[in-house]
Amino acid sequence: MNTAGVARMGYDTAIKIVPLQCSGQANPQLIMDALKDGADAVGVIGCCIGACHFVNGNMLSMHRIKLMKQLFKELGYSDQQINHYTARAAEGETAVGDFEDIMARLKRAEHDGTTLPEGW
Amino acid sequence: MTEEEIENQHETGQSEQSSEPKKPRIGVFICHCGHNIADTVAVEKVTEFAKTLPNVEHAEHYMFMCSKPGIELIKKAIKEKNLDRTVVASCSKTQHGPTFAHAIEEEGLNRHMHQQVNIREWCSWPHIKDKAGATEKAEQMLEAGVNRSRKLEPVETRQIATTPAALVIGAGIAGLRAASDLAALGVKTYVVEKEPTIGGHMTQLNKTFPTQECPQCSISPLTNGVANDKNITLLTMAQVKAVEGSFGNFKVEVEITPRYVKDNCTSCGDCSAHCPVEVPSEWDSGMSMRKAIYKPFPQAIPATYVRDKKACIECHACENVCPAHAVDFSQKRETRKVEVGTIILAVGYDEYDPTEISAYHYHQDGYEDIITQLELERMLVAGSITNSALLRPSDGKVPRRVTMIQCVGSRNEQVGNKYCTGVCCMFAIKNAQIVKDNYPDTDVAICYIDIRTPGLNNEEFYKKAQEKGIKFIRGRPGEIQRDPITGQLLVIVEDTLSQTPLKIKSDLVVLSAAMVPPRSIGTLGSALHVLRDKTGFVKEFHIKMNPVKSSKDGIFLAGAIQGPKDIPQSVAQAGAAASLAAAPLVRGYIEKEMLVPQIDYDLCVNCGLCISACSPAAIYRNEAENKIMINEISCKACGLCGPACPTGAIQLKNFRDDEISDEIAALAVAPREGGHVHD
Numbered sequence: 001m002n003t004a005g006v007a008r009m010g011y012d013t014a015i016k017i018v019p020l021q022c023s024g025q026a027n028p029q030l031i032m033d034a035l036k037d038g039a040d041a042v043g044v045i046g047c048c049i050g051a052c053h054f055v056n057g058n059m060l061s062m063h064r065i066k067l068m069k070q071l072f073k074e075l076g077y078s079d080q081q082i083n084h085y086t087a088r089a090a091e092g093e094t095a096v097g098d099f100e101d102i103m104a105r106l107k108r109a110e111h112d113g114t115t116l117p118e119g120w
Numbered sequence: 121m122t123e124e125e126i127e128n129q130h131e132t133g134q135s136e137q138s139s140e141p142k143k144p145r146i147g148v149f150i151c152h153c154g155h156n157i158a159d160t161v162a163v164e165k166v167t168e169f170a171k172t173l174p175n176v177e178h179a180e181h182y183m184f185m186c187s188k189p190g191i192e193l194i195k196k197a198i199k200e201k202n203l204d205r206t207v208v209a210s211c212s213k214t215q216h217g218p219t220f221a222h223a224i225e226e227e228g229l230n231r232h233m234h235q236q237v238n239i240r241e242w243c244s245w246p247h248i249k250d251k252a253g254a255t256e257k258a259e260q261m262l263e264a265g266v267n268r269s270r271k272l273e274p275v276e277t278r279q280i281a282t283t284p285a286a287l288v289i290g291a292g293i294a295g296l297r298a299a300s301d302l303a304a305l306g307v308k309t310y311v312v313e314k315e316p317t318i319g320g321h322m323t324q325l326n327k328t329f330p331t332q333e334c335p336q337c338s339i340s341p342l343t344n345g346v347a348n349d350k351n352i353t354l355l356t357m358a359q360v361k362a363v364e365g366s367f368g369n370f371k372v373e374v375e376i377t378p379r380y381v382k383d384n385c386t387s388c389g390d391c392s393a394h395c396p397v398e399v400p401s402e403w404d405s406g407m408s409m410r411k412a413i414y415k416p417f418p419q420a421i422p423a424t425y426v427r428d429k430k431a432c433i434e435c436h437a438c439e440n441v442c443p444a445h446a447v448d449f450s451q452k453r454e455t456r457k458v459e460v461g462t463i464i465l466a467v468g469y470d471e472y473d474p475t476e477i478s479a480y481h482y483h484q485d486g487y488e489d490i491i492t493q494l495e496l497e498r499m500l501v502a503g504s505i506t507n508s509a510l511l512r513p514s515d516g517k518v519p520r521r522v523t524m525i526q527c528v529g530s531r532n533e534q535v536g537n538k539y540c541t542g543v544c545c546m547f548a549i550k551n552a553q554i555v556k557d558n559y560p561d562t563d564v565a566i567c568y569i570d571i572r573t574p575g576l577n578n579e580e581f582y583k584k585a586q587e588k589g590i591k592f593i594r595g596r597p598g599e600i601q602r603d604p605i606t607g608q609l610l611v612i613v614e615d616t617l618s619q620t621p622l623k624i625k626s627d628l629v630v631l632s633a634a635m636v637p638p639r640s641i642g643t644l645g646s647a648l649h650v651l652r653d654k655t656g657f658v659k660e661f662h663i664k665m666n667p668v669k670s671s672k673d674g675i676f677l678a679g680a681i682q683g684p685k686d687i688p689q690s691v692a693q694a695g696a697a698a699s700l701a702a703a704p705l706v707r708g709y710i711e712k713e714m715l716v717p718q719i720d721y722d723l724c725v726n727c728g729l730c731i732s733a734c735s736p737a738a739i740y741r742n743e744a745e746n747k748i749m750i751n752e753i754s755c756k757a758c759g760l761c762g763p764a765c766p767t768g769a770i771q772l773k774n775f776r777d778d779e780i781s782d783e784i785a786a787l788a789v790a791p792r793e794g795g796h797v798h799d
Contacts, residue, residue, distance in 0.1 A: 004241075004246060005238075010246055010247065013253030016787035016788070017242050018784055018787065020759065020775070021772070022758045025758065025760060025762060025763065025772070027762055033784050034784045035788075036788075038789040039784075039787075039788040053671070053756075054756060056735060060764075
């Protein structure tokens with residue numbers, strides 16, 4: 001994300017960034033807090049597979065998000081509001097691409113009418 | 121942590137949750153960063169907003185917070201307003217987080233009481249076109265930062281004793297230089313080399329540019345020096361298999377393949393003379409043969425012979441004939457555990473194999489006269505298979521026309537690699553001059569895309585080659601053809617400067633093959649847990665400011681493993697690596713910030729899930745008390761333990777769920793709806 005900023009790559013101001021030590025630190029609790037507090041979609045971005053600074057934190061996060069998606073689906077909601085991405089520190093365009101993907105998936109979910117209801 | 125300390129922590133945790141005895145006093149500082157932030161984000165508006173937030177006792181904005189006057193403003197505010205924590209909204213945490221942390225430390229505050237909010241890379245720069253949106257977002261980011269700041273706790277920095285030894289993996293020019301420099305600093309150094317000899321690719325070269333010196337002569341003081349240094353333990357035929365521990369205290373498992381020859385070998389060579397088995401010599405790039413029991417080259421260090429178990433037919437002729445009784449077929453593979461404080465990775469490169477470029481027919485039957493530059497070096501070197509004569513491999517005749525092709529495996533979008541190796545122009549020009557000097561009647565042509573000879577003396581070297589009559593043809597050959605009747609090689613290339621298609625008749629074609637990462641780096645890189653980049657070379661910590669540190673603390677890089685480079689660059693980097701690797705050993709300790717998780721034993725159900733989630737295995741169960749405890753020295757502050765815990769008992773200090781939740785609360789609300797969330 002720093003690389004994207006340095007290169008002045010533009011993206012929507014709707015994207016807000018919360019830095020964590022590792023994507024594996026993204027607790028389902030925090031993801032749900034974000035959605036409850038008003039976020040329309042949540043993306044967890046971690047290092048590429050095999051490149052996790054802490055060995056397998058990114059794998060834990062991927063698996064966690066996968067389970068959460070399943071849960072959302074079973075409850076009848078879209079599974080597109082929570083996503084996991086991988087990016088390399090030096091690739092600003094990957095991060096920006098991920099942001100655009102979050103927005104695109106959200107739009108799809110909104111179009112399908114399966115997003116989480118307001119004030120749930 | 122002692123039991124007492126844990127109990128105290130637990131108590132403090134409890135009291136903080138039930139009643140806040142001391143209210144936080146936050147100082148907010150917003151940076152213009154010249155035009156970078158202020159042109160997009162309305163910093164005055166953000167400052168006014170900051171003043172409305174609870175616990176913010178001071179808020180101001182300034183042109184350059186990281187400058188001396190900027191730092192003075194922070195210090196002044198801390199003193200005058202009795203602040204106990206700061207929030208600076210400016211650039212990234214990596215860039216100036218430490219600057220401000222250090223500044224508040226000088227005022228007596230713990231450096232972890234500083235919170236950095238990045239309204240530049242994460243706000244003003246990506247949202248240049250949306251000033252209103254950027255300002256709104258900056259306000260939200262600032263609120264998030266202030267929320268986070270409220271619950272920050274001081275973190276102590278502890279000194280941890282280092283193991284006073286270093287490991288150098290790879291004994292090529294970079295590894296040897298690094299080992300030598302480490303030894304000179306008094307550091308006990310282990311050198312692990314997978315080949316039977318030390319010196320690496322440099323010993324295979326005929327001459328080095330731009331002075332045409334003999335590399336064996338240049339490297340000899342170093343190879344001998346390292347072999348005889350009392351501070352250095354040299355392990356050849358050895359590979360690193362596994363690494364445990366962390367910066368300052370690594371435990372390395374080294375696997376040593378047996379030589380089957382004892383150290384009392386006098387290097388007389390009788391064994392080799394009597395050995396009936398001949399196989400191509402890898403060290404000689406396959407240009408000559410060696411025996412199953414052999415010494416790779418006459419000046420090899422160690423001088424002890426080595427038996428190639430795979431090629432050996434076990435006739436025992438060597439064993440019978442050895443006057444020193446040094447041959448020992450019973451030797452076994454050995455595993456050695458070595459304890460070191462820092463590691464230098466210097467495993468070098470491999471020459472690109474042009475076989476995949478089918479149009480160049482490398483190593484195909486009928487095309488024996490197409491060789492690589494390394495094979496050419498092996499032919500021209502003193503004592504070579506041809507006795508230094510330049511001869512065609514097919515018929516042993518002196519070639520009258522030599523054509524060199526540049527960028528083979530480099531600068532290619534289709535095959536090989538996209539990068540420019542950067543060394544091939546110089547070594548092709550070097551070899552072209554050697555051919556021309558010794559065979560003035562031989563035509564030498566170099567087909568190039570660009571000639572890259574930067575640095576002092578190199579442009580002059582290129583000029584000299586042109587003056588010697590070496591032809592430079594600007595074009596990348598599309599293929600090498602072979603006349604079916606005469607067998608003559610034809611290099612098909614367009615001279616793009618004169619826009620003429622050419623068919624260059626060649627007696628010998630030399631391919632300037634790229635430098636690629638060594639085959640072994642896959643498994644070794646994983647064992648060391650260092651990041652590699654797309655090309656396979658090991659990634660440096662920072663492309664500009666730290667090309668010597670790897671992605672892993674305590675492991676440093678030297679030489680071509682960090683990217684193609686020439687000998688002087690490798691030597692320079694090796695010196696830098698030795699210096700960085702020696703520092704914590706000479707000092708005797710590393711400083712570790714005790715950013716560790718805390719366990720609320722009232723919530724802990726002793727399930728041990730955190731132990732499985734912990735990547736550096738820093739959490740363990742104390743059997744005696746049946747209690748989950750933390751090894752603070754191994755802990756990497758990754759926070760993976762938190763989400764694994766079903767009750768939320770284990771929380772990483774300053775990254776607790778409630779703290780991050782506070783940060784999220786300010787960011788997740790939709791802007792322009794008026795609802796800013798206050799704690």
